[in-house]
Amino acid sequence: LKHSSYPRTDKYPFLNPEISINSGQMFLWEKYNNSWYGAYGDYILKLSNLASTSYITDNRLDIKKSEENIEFLSFPEVKSWERHIFRLDDDIEKIFSSFSHDALVSESISKYPGLRLMRQEPYQCMISFVCASNTNILMIRRMLKNLSRKYGSKVIVDGREFFTFPCADRLNKATDPELRMCGLGYRSKSVKAVTEAIVNGNIDVKHLLSMNYDDAKQELLKVYGIGNKVADCILLFSLEKLNAFPIDVWIARVLYRHYSWLFSKYEKKGRQRKRTELPDAKITFNKYRILSKNLRNYFGEYCGYAQQYLFYNMRQTAGKKW
């Protein structure tokens, strides 16, 4: 394990790795002895020296100062991986200021300084969110860990066993019963469809990266097992589509409560409805399309970041455990 780099405080303002990792979509990261370890495709990444720092504070200067103690390591060695993984190349101040018209997101930004979107390895991201359908985080972690253990490569880091995320080729050779043995249940069919699409070239990451949000989404939706929500997660977390806004049942409730006017076709900010906990109905395919469009209009080109903050804030206030 080698040092990749040490962050320079002035260049990377407002990064809190721990909050970002805990934001709910980094399924394969684990904490041991004040270090975080995570699989990114073939790489095992490690963050350390978190013990001496305290991130939870309202004082931004304190946060900046604490970053000097973070160490970013990896196997194999990658230089400055934190810049890529934590999206430090984004103009975060510009992104924040693009939400200044929205009270709830602005409030969440100041409440959770250092929370960032994290880039995921595209192929790993696709498998992860296909497995995430209709289940909970614990189960998702279990499925992905089983897949990694069975089909990934073992790597010993700090005397502990880690597994890389298996490549599409290897996963595609697994039989349906084998995948089910990993706890995937009926999702095995979807995982197979994704690996098959990758292997035969129907899904091409480079191509998807070069497309705009709408076109890339259309491509993903062709694959069995990838619907609206899963597609948006893949687009936001791994395909550079910051205008993707994944809508699951939880975020839908928050939206219904605080942004109910965005549910209607004509996006008029009329009188707000009485506060209701649940949306009046499930988000159907077409409702998702309309709401999604309105969200992009309202929050703008970086609305995926707005989702991240709304989501994190929701989980915190709901007191959910990860």
Add this chain to the structure above:
DNA sequence: GTACAGGCAGTAT
């Protein structure tokens, strides 16, 4: 026992 969990596809109206 049985309801439910961070969706999706297939079918019927």
Add this chain to the structure above:
DNA sequence: ATACTGCCTGTA
């Protein structure tokens, strides 16, 4: 276009 249904699996 929308409504309804089944689906693996584990936990409360």
